[in-house]
Amino acid sequence: MSTRFVIIGGGPAGNTAATHAARFGAEVTLIERDVIGGAAHLWDCIPSKTMIATGGAIAFTRRIEGMGLEQQEAEVDIDALTDRITNIQGRLKDNTTQLLESQGVTLLRGSARLIGPHEVEVTTAQGTKILPADAVLIATGTSPRIPEWCQPDGERILTTRDCYPPKIFPKSITVIGSGVTGVEFVHMFSSFGADVTLVVSRQQVLPQKDPEVAAVLEDDFLRRGVKLLKGARATSIEREGDDVVVRCDDGRVVRSSHAVLAIGSVPNTEGLGLDAAGVETDRGGYVNINRHCQSNQPHIYAAGDVSGKLPLSSVASMQGRKVAEHVMGLQKIAHRHLDYDKAASAIFTEPEIADVGLAEADAFAVGRKIRVTKVPFSATPKALINNDSRGFVKIISDPATGVVLGGSIVGRHAAELISVIALAVTANLKVTDIVESLLVHPALAEALAEAAE
Numbered sequence: 251m252s253t254r255f256v257i258i259g260g261g262p263a264g265n266t267a268a269t270h271a272a273r274f275g276a277e278v279t280l281i282e283r284d285v286i287g288g289a290a291h292l293w294d295c296i297p298s299k300t301m302i303a304t305g306g307a308i309a310f311t312r313r314i315e316g317m318g319l320e321q322q323e324a325e326v327d328i329d330a331l332t333d334r335i336t337n338i339q340g341r342l343k344d345n346t347t348q349l350l351e352s353q354g355v356t357l358l359r360g361s362a363r364l365i366g367p368h369e370v371e372v373t374t375a376q377g378t379k380i381l382p383a384d385a386v387l388i389a390t391g392t393s394p395r396i397p398e399w400c401q402p403d404g405e406r407i408l409t410t411r412d413c414y415p416p417k418i419f420p421k422s423i424t425v426i427g428s429g430v431t432g433v434e435f436v437h438m439f440s441s442f443g444a445d446v447t448l449v450v451s452r453q454q455v456l457p458q459k460d461p462e463v464a465a466v467l468e469d470d471f472l473r474r475g476v477k478l479l480k481g482a483r484a485t486s487i488e489r490e491g492d493d494v495v496v497r498c499d500d501g502r503v504v505r506s507s508h509a510v511l512a513i514g515s516v517p518n519t520e521g522l523g524l525d526a527a528g529v530e531t532d533r534g535g536y537v538n539i540n541r542h543c544q545s546n547q548p549h550i551y552a553a554g555d556v557s558g559k560l561p562l563s564s565v566a567s568m569q570g571r572k573v574a575e576h577v578m579g580l581q582k583i584a585h586r587h588l589d590y591d592k593a594a595s596a597i598f599t600e601p602e603i604a605d606v607g608l609a610e611a612d613a614f615a616v617g618r619k620i621r622v623t624k625v626p627f628s629a630t631p632k633a634l635i636n637n638d639s640r641g642f643v644k645i646i647s648d649p650a651t652g653v654v655l656g657g658s659i660v661g662r663h664a665a666e667l668i669s670v671i672a673l674a675v676t677a678n679l680k681v682t683d684i685v686e687s688l689l690v691h692p693a694l695a696e697a698l699a700e701a702a703e
């Protein structure tokens with residue numbers, strides 16, 4: 251009899267695990283209460299990056315001076331933008347659904363919970379049924395964190411999920427939280443012409459990132475007129491007439507037409523029956539997993555954001571794939587463990603920011619010897635041709651062996667360019683491997699080869 255594999259949640263983690271496990275011969279049932287593609291397609295990656303692409307096009311028209319073009323202010327058609335987001339979401343949902351169905355995955359639209367270690371109860375529009383399972387994957391994702399001092403109303407006081415579809419563009423907005431999501435929202439709303447204030451709890455936006463990287467972004471924000479409230483923590487957000495008033499712990503007060511919370515997430519594990527199945531959680535409900543993504547119950551796995559590892563769609567998909575291999579026993583044949591320290595990530599601001607592997611600060615913190623080489627894009631012909639020479643490429647390598655350990659890129663197309671360093675980090679390539687690659691000229695990638703010299 252084939253392995254009965256039940257997956258709860260159809261985001262990147264769930265649907266990747268389903269496709270692979272079905273391909274490897276499992277009998278897979280995937281339960282999703284909302285939309286196949288998950289929060290990633292509905293609220294997170296896809297709508298935010300679609301809006302940022304439009305915002306980026308507007309920002310670009312403001313920089314065309316000097317390219318032999320006349321400056322023209324682009325006007326946004328909010329209905330057309332909403333249609334564009336909906337169309338992209340629809341196409342992605344159809345593609346993913348077709349792929350799952352073509353692999354023979356049974357899709358159930360409904361809400362699921364564990365009622366025992368080997369039983370999943372599913373409530374659909376047709377009623378409730380119980381599915382026996384040899385293996386279960388919890389891939390239920392997370393939801394925006396709402397602090398006790400603020401009650402979002404979906405109209406003026408927003409969570410990130412209230413921003414899509416874009417009903418109106420705020421005249422002014424206060425963004426609470428200066429991590430990845432917060433700075434992307436600053437970029438998006440300021441590109442659409444809003445007056446933006448960013449509440450930054452530390453002294454640097456993107457506190458987890460390399461200070462040189464954060465400095466380039468702060469410069470761009472200040473150039474656009476974004477107000478940075480550094481060293482301030484929001485303590486209340488309230489509506490007063492047409493204003494939203496944000497009060498901070500240092501006494502500062504910001505008034506704007508809207509405010510958006512970007513202060514992290516909480517795992518979707520409440521009501522999931524983890525107790526009934528004996529699954530342990532910690533850090534406020536995230537499922538504890540080992541390197542195979544198994545919970546303390548070896549046949550119950552968790553992948554994606556609910557596992558509390560790196561909250562990235564790419565990581566969720568890779569975890570899903572690794573779970574499928576493990577469920578089907580393939581890890582004994584050809585299986586590489588997932589190394590979270592080697593995950594590339596990007597921030598879709600202007601300029602883009604991307605990094606992978608070891609960071610300079612982390613190396614110094616543990617006293618590890620590294621070689622750091624940095625090349626500004628201003629020395630790269632293609633950046634001059636593009637009329638955009640902001641940013642740089644930084645490569646971190648082992649001084650003894652030349653093996654590439656990490657890197658960061660700030661600048662146009664950083665999210666694409668980082669792939670070269672990500673491949674080098676994953677495959678233990680040396681800086682000389684990059685230097686000796688015959689790259690295209692003129693291309694921004696030439697800065698990579700120079701940084702690897």
Ligand SMILES: Cc1cc2nc3c(=O)[nH]c(=O)nc-3n(C[C@H](O)[C@H](O)[C@H](O)COP(=O)(O)OP(=O)(O)OC[C@H]3O[C@@H](n4cnc5c(N)ncnc54)[C@H](O)[C@@H]3O)c2cc1C
Pocket residue numbers: 258259260261262263264281282283284285287288289290291293294295296298299360361362363389390391392410431518522553554555556560561562563564565566
């Ligand atoms: C604004 C924003 C932008 C982002 N942009 C990026 C980006 O550009 N790149 C990137 O890599 N990452 C990005 N992320 C992170 C990314 O969205 C997540 O890492 C990714 O969605 C995690 O995938 P997942 O499969 O764990 O969960 P999700 O995508 O959250 O899917 C979980 C699914 O489980 C379903 N579910 C939950 N409980 C049940 C239940 N009981 N029964 C049935 N179904 C259930 C939910 O309906 C949901 O569809 C962004 C996040 C945010 C907030």
